[in-house]
Amino acid sequence: MVAAAVADELTESDDLDWKEKLPSFARKPGIWNEFAKDVAAMANTRGGLLVYGVSDQIKLVGVDLAAVDRKQMLSAVRNGIQPYISGIDVIELPAPGDGGEDVLVVDVPPSEMAPHFQYGWEDKDKDRVTFNAPYRINDDTFYMPEHQVARAYRERFAHQDAADALLQACLTQTTETVLSESEGLPAWLVIAARLARPVPRMVPAPTRLEAKDTLHKAVRTAGRIKDDFAGPAVLSDVLSNDMRVGLRRWVDSNFLVPDRRGRGRDVMVELHHDGTVTVSAELAHGLPPHDGIPVNTQVLQIVVLEAVALADAFRQHLAADSSLNITATVATVDAGNRLLPFGNGYGQFALIADTRRPPRLLPASTELAPNADDETLRECAHELASGLLHQFGINVHR
Incomplete structure (x- = not known):
């Protein structure tokens, strides 16, 4: 399915995000919390897939599955998002036997506990701690304004x-x-x-x-x-x-x-x-x-x-x-x-x-x-x- 989507040059949407490289968890402002933000944004919208191994130009470049740190990924979700998002599935997709590139897919379910807030350090916010509810519109990620957070809480309750x-x-x-x-x-x-x-x-x-x-x-x-x-x-x-x-x-x-x-x-x-x-x-x-x-x-x-x-x-x-x-x-x-x-x-x-x-x-x-x-x-x-x-x-x- 991933190969077919790449061949058709399927563009990103609110429930599909192509990622060229595996998420980094180096504790640097603006980097280590990026994965948590992507997951929270998907859950706050309607769920979706984060696909690692596909470039922004929608080319299948692959990732090294041996370098996948599943424990760290789930830890970032558990420690960097409130409330906790359950049901996230990390799926390793080795290349078929006839060759090709390995791919990693993170399946984020739609959450009925939205809004989910992601917190951490953001370089673009002058190294200040952020606590925001991200969400997706098409292929972009934004932060919910106050009235949208209020509406999400009403829907949850x-x-x-x-x-x-x-x-x-x-x-x-x-x-x-x-x-x-x-x-x-x-x-x-x-x-x-x-x-x-x-x-x-x-x-x-x-x-x-x-x-x-x-x-x-x-x-x-x-x-x-x-x-x-x-x-x-x-x-x-x-x-x-x-x-x-x-x-x-x-x-x-x-x-x-x-x-x-x-x-x-x-x-x-x-x-x-x-x-x-x-x-x-x-x-x-x-x-x-x-x-x-x-x-x-x-x-x-x-x-x-x-x-x-x-x-x-x-x-x-x-x-x-x-x-x-x-x-x-x-x-x-x-x-x-x-x-x-x-x-x-x-x-x-x-x-x-x-x-x-x-x-x-x-x-x-x-x-x-x-x-x-x-x-x-x-x-x-x-x-x-x-x-x-x-x-x-x-x-x-x-």
């Missing part, structure tokens, strides 16, 4: 409000579903995870087998990384079921179909075609009756970890390069009863002493960044679980 509303609607719908099917007075842990940039509708929906494989992968991941999240897997209760089709989603549960309802803990998983994931688990199963609604705090922590692992595994399957917004809540049929935290001590579950007994819990929310490693998954799950358990007055240690 409007998008965030819309995303929060969609996440809350998903959480509410799932809560209504599980509570309507409840028997007795249970407490439900309900978790919803939604991509900041949902998968477009034209992307093929996952098959039943792919959805099931994703669930298996998530349970294995949670089991491998659980560390201080003590307790057996919970989502494994539905692994033997066949996922059933829903409205643009796959649904796995052990209680929605009466003929398939067992005596174990009620669990439901939904994998939406747009990348949204919901996980629900009943928290009072197996606990002794009490003057209130028992909540198994150990199960709560395990399910939170499994839900975070599932949301990340589903994101990877869909190749969605986007952060995940995750919210968890505890819902009950009767808000008049108080929630009673139970823990596992000396081999049996018992009411945890010296804790608060709230009638309800506020939702806990967090964000899971793209390309999350095991520690990031644990930290995300710990933040969610802590947000709920702290409302009982329980301090969750790491």
Whole structure:
């Protein structure tokens, strides 16, 4: 594609920037922050490609891929741009076997967190520190004036409000579903995870087998990384079921179909075609009756970890390069009863002493960044679980 574009003498535009040489990171005014400025400008406009190895005259001159410092490039983005731009891809393109020039491409996604500010030293600004929001018009880069920055912030906040509303609607719908099917007075842990940039509708929906494989992968991941999240897997209760089709989603549960309802803990998983994931688990199963609604705090922590692992595994399957917004809540049929935290001590579950007994819990929310490693998954799950358990007055240690 690069060779064809060069052959056609494709000119630069707001989403294409030809670069003859690899970016320099020598700490000199006007030089070391140039790469950060180019990336921020692309993200603030509509995303695009920085192509290294093509001259201003649109000639394929190539670059030395051995000299590419990927770590330094990503460091410049992380340390020289606020807020952080996620999803940047650095792609090395070796010349074909029949010869030619090597090329480096930096793919910058459009950002819904614009405006992004690039800061550093600028020689043309008399060696003063700059803090500006660059953007592109055709093949030129400019800095946003105040009114344009204000408009970008309004668009960002409007998008965030819309995303929060969609996440809350998903959480509410799932809560209504599980509570309507409840028997007795249970407490439900309900978790919803939604991509900041949902998968477009034209992307093929996952098959039943792919959805099931994703669930298996998530349970294995949670089991491998659980560390201080003590307790057996919970989502494994539905692994033997066949996922059933829903409205643009796959649904796995052990209680929605009466003929398939067992005596174990009620669990439901939904994998939406747009990348949204919901996980629900009943928290009072197996606990002794009490003057209130028992909540198994150990199960709560395990399910939170499994839900975070599932949301990340589903994101990877869909190749969605986007952060995940995750919210968890505890819902009950009767808000008049108080929630009673139970823990596992000396081999049996018992009411945890010296804790608060709230009638309800506020939702806990967090964000899971793209390309999350095991520690990031644990930290995300710990933040969610802590947000709920702290409302009982329980301090969750790491």
